[in-house]
Amino acid sequence: GIQVEQSPPDLILQEGANSTLRCNFSDSVNNLQWFHQNPWGQLINLFYIPSGTKQNGRLSATTVATERYSLLYISSSQTTDSGVYFCAVALITNAGKSTFGDGTTLTVKP
Amino acid sequence: GAVVSQHPSWVICKSGTSVKIECRSLDFQATTMFWYRQFPKQSLMLMATSNEGSKATYEQGVEKDKFLINHASLTLSTLTVTSAHPEDSSFYICSARDHREGRYNEQFFGPGTRLTVL
Secondary structure, three states, X not given: OOOEEEEOOEEEEEOOOOEEEEEEEOOOOOEEEEEEEOOOOOEEEEEEOOOEEEEEOOEEEEEEHHHOEEEEEEOOOOHHXXXXXXXXXXXXXXXXXXXXXXXXXXXXXX | OOOEEEEXXXXXXXXXXXXXXXXXXXXOOOOEEEEEEEOOOOOEEEEEEEEOOOOOEEOOOOOOOOEEEEEEEOOEEXXXXXXXXXXXXXXXXXXXXXXXXXXXXXXXXXXXXXXXXX
């Protein structure tokens, strides 16, 4: 099956700093999403981005499908950005099943 | 739009009992739903794919007789953990893909159910 690797595994930032999270995947996909899991466990949809670039406020994401990676950028980080960020990929022909990376745990200190 | 709910949010039960978890798509129909399990400080692991009107398909290593899945309608899937044991204690999360036109098959997750088996 598809392998998904996220880096770094842990990231500690001071409030206001910028960061880049990376997601590498081993095979062609036609569905890629970034999620933020909050301290209560809820996964919040950040981006659906199988290719190209999107921005939403302080967050943006870029996927280069031909090179099999995606990047999530967080600018001017806030303490509420803390949590685990997951990348999930899928090949929709495979019954839409997603494979998750191990996540990046972000801690933003005030 | 695209809201998925789960019930209950948490449950504590005695070893040997069965626990049912409900997953509902509130504002869209979901012919397929997915059940995941997450242990502390780990990623989400897909357990099974729930198909409306047909049998669920289970991932390798997941006991289908222990984790019973019923997808009786286009908005409801249930996961029953039968004869639960302490090692079944985990965070169970369901999801559904929004297949509506223009929604890109984006996956939405329920808030999860924390199961503790004593």
